[in-house]
Amino acid sequence: MPTAAPRVLVADDEDDIRALVGLAVRRAGCTVATEAADGTQALAAARTDPPDLAVLDVSMPGASGLEVCAALRADPATAGVPVLLLSAGASTDDVARGLAAGADAYLAKPFSVAGLVARVRELTSGVTA
Amino acid sequence: MTVLGPAPAEELTRLRAENAALRARMQHRDDELEVATRMLQARARTMTSVIxxxxxxxxxxxxxxxxxxxxxxxxxxxxxxxxxxxxxxxxxxxxxxxxxxxxxxxxxxxxxxxxxxxxxxxxxxxxxxxxxxxxxxxxxxxxxxxxxxxxxxxxxxxxxMTEARATERMKDQFVSLISHELRTPLTSILGYLELVLDDPELGAEARAHLGTVERNAQRLLRLVGDLLFTAQVDAGRFSLQPADVDLAGVVRAAEETVRVTAAATGVEVVVDVPDGGLVVHGDAVRLGQACDNLVSNAVKFTPAGGRVTLALRSAWRTADGAVVEASRDDAVPVARLAVSDTGIGIPAGEQGQLFARFFRASTARRHAVPGVRLGLAITRAIAAAHDGTLEVASVEGRGTTSTLTLPL
Known part of the structure; x- marks a missing residue:
């Protein structure tokens, strides 16, 4: 079993929000493996070096978080990576689309940092246990 | 012997007369035909000119x-x-x-x-x-x-319809722009505020100032949500997540939400709900929003020393829309929430505009009551989506009662 802190991929095109998510990831006892500013970068990084969790913004240039999530699920090498989607669209349809793409959890923006920390802990709990 | 007719001269006269009569009839027919032709032409011209x-x-x-x-x-x-x-x-x-x-x-x-x-x-x-x-x-x-x-x-x-369809598309795009472009900076503002407020070293004064910042950022967020919701209602794209909802719980939660504000402004809030609760089939989030809107409006428009009463009852709605207390064969059971206040009221002449978006009563302007002015329009849309109704009765200077009725 790996004893190192779980490694998290953080993808969001907004620098400030990427930094905020990174902070929450570290508060949850994880490390930020890669920061990606668009979907294409995020997918490439996840394929090269599958993380223990991917936190993806839904609305990103390149490929959307939903597309990245679906691509991760379709590839056997990354199919098991838990995915947490963040979206500024808060309607129930958005949640349904996110879950249909295979996401494990969905948080609407604006999210509470404490809430995000809790979800990151929950989704990486299998890694350090 | 040959039988002779009238004398030739007489015969001639008769024939001439007949001939003249025939001609006259022909002329008459000609005239008639000409009139008919002219009428037809006129009608054809009218048709063509219309086209x-x-x-x-x-x-x-x-x-x-x-x-x-x-x-x-x-x-x-x-x-x-x-x-x-x-x-x-x-x-x-x-x-x-x-x-x-x-x-x-x-x-x-x-x-x-x-x-x-x-x-x-x-x-x-x-x-x-x-x-x-x-x-x-x-x-x-x-x-x-x-x-x-x-x-x-x-x-x-x-x-x-090229332009009209383009406008519809633009409105849709504008709505998603609001959703994304306004929520994104609010995410940063609220997220970093949370981090700063988490710091136990933060001084009391700074904490109070940042509390004001946070309250206003939340207000901005609510406005974005309300605008978005209004646009969804307009586009017919708003969907409910129906479940069994205890309205008594919803009413109590609404009271809790306004408790601090009401206490600060000296308004008493009285909750009067059935002990056993009252369950309707509806969207818990939207019904909560509707209830919050009515209660916060009532508190907002009631001066210090006043009272807001939240009364929830089961009742009956007849086919003509009247709501009665006693059970009747021709009526269906409903839940009725009446939110009454002893506030500034709305002048009779303005009550027809109440549900218009961005409407503000002159009494609200005079008393400088702040507001986004989308609340009642949104609450009525929520009521309608649940096959319910929202009615407002008000007397200027005496108070207002908003009644939300939902099928049980």
Whole structure:
């Protein structure tokens, strides 16, 4: 079993929000493996070096978080990576689309940092246990 | 012996008279015919002038094979070709996108199929103008018959919807822009604020200032949500997540939400709900929003020393919409929430505008009561989506009662 802190991929095109998510990831006892500013970068990084969790913004240039999530699920090498989607669209349809793409959890923006920390802990709990 | 008729001279006179009468009758018929012809011509001219006066709609008539026979100035303007270049020379299908006709079953048959089956058809088609421009046109297709009632061709009356459809798309895009572009900076503001407020070293004064910042950021977020929701209601794109909801719990939660504000402004809030609760089938989040809106409005518009009462009861709604306390055979059971206040009220003359978006009563302006002014419009939309109603009764200077009625 790996004893190192779980490694998290953080993808969001907004620098400030990427930094905020990174902070929450570290508060949850994880490390930020890669920061990606668009979907294409995020997918490439996840394929090269599958993380223990991917936190993806839904609305990103390149490929959307939903597309990245679906691509991760379709590839056997990354199919098991838990995915947490963040979206500024808060309607129930958005949640349904996110879950249909295979996401494990969905948080609407604006999210509470404490809430995000809790979800990151929950989704990486299998890694350090 | 031959029997002779009248004398030749008499006979001649009679014949002349008959002839004159015949001529007179013929002249009369001629006159009648001329009048009828003139009337027909006048009617034809009226028809043509009406069709020609239509410049914003294209009116195109074809024979049964789709060859164009009528082409009004509206068609000239929309499609960029004069009548002489089109009538008897071109087919209606020349002005359609081939792939659209193909999808509908191909050619003229595809274009008129629904009109043939149902007598008429209105839908959006893409017209291709002489310069190649593509227009989104709402086209009404009807069959045309001749004077003996025999099918003689087709009429196509088109309204250019290109701009209207583009506006609808722009509105949709604007709504998602609001959602994304305003929520994104709010995410940063609220997220970093949370981090700063988490710091136990933060001084009391700074904490109070940042609390104000946070309250206002939350207010901005609510406004974004309300605008978004209003746009969804307009577009008919708002959906409910129905479940069993205890309205008594919803009312208590609404009271908790306003408790601090009410205490600060000296308004007493009285909750009067059935002990056993009252369960309706609806969307818990939306019903909570509706209830919060009514309660926060009541508190906001009630001066210090006043009282707000939240009374929840089961009742009966009759077919004519009246709500009564006692059970009746012709009535359906409903839940009724009455939110009454002893506030500033709304002048009688303004009560009709209450549900208009951004409406503000003059009493609210005079008392400088702040507000987003979307609350009642949103609450009524939520009530309607639940097959319920929202009614407001008010007396200026005495208070207001908002009554939300939902089927049980």
């Amino acid at each position: 020609d006066a239509v410049t914003e709609q294209s009116i195109i008539g074809t024979d049964v094979a789709g060859v164009i026979r009528v082409w009004n100035p509206g068609a000239e303007r929309m499609l960029g070709l004069p009548r002489a270049a089109v009538v008897r020379r071109r087919s209606i299908t020349d002005f359609h996108l081939p792939e659209e006709l193909e999808d509908a079953g191909g050619g003229l048959a595809g274009l008129v199929r629904t009109a043939q089956e149902q007598g008429s058809d209105v839908r959006d088609w893409t017209y291709v103008a002489a310069d190649g421009a593509e227009l989104t046109v709402s086209v009404a297709v009807t069959p045309r018959t001749d004077d003996r009632g025999v099918h003689a061709g087709w009429n196509f009356v088109g309204t250019d």
